[in-house]
Amino acid sequence: MNGSNDAQARRLDEMEVKLTFIDEAVQALTTADADQSQRIAALERALRDLRGEMAAMRVAQGDDPHNEPPPPHY
Secondary structure, eight states, X not given: OHHHHHHHHHHHHHHXXXXXXXXXXXXXXXXXHHHHHHHHHHHHXXXXXXXXXXXXXXXXXXXXXXXXXXXXXX
């Protein structure tokens, strides 16, 4: 019986080590996901701002793309 208890204790220890590793990996992935979400949001804001600036520059120069004729291949 003692050998069986030792085997179960070893298995339990191994499972606890694996669970700890999984918990750490999940935490690292959660942190990375949050960081990436913030970076994506910042990039989307920057892109929106740049598009607005480009549109304002076109209007200021009189280059409204809606007033341009279609390219010759149409």
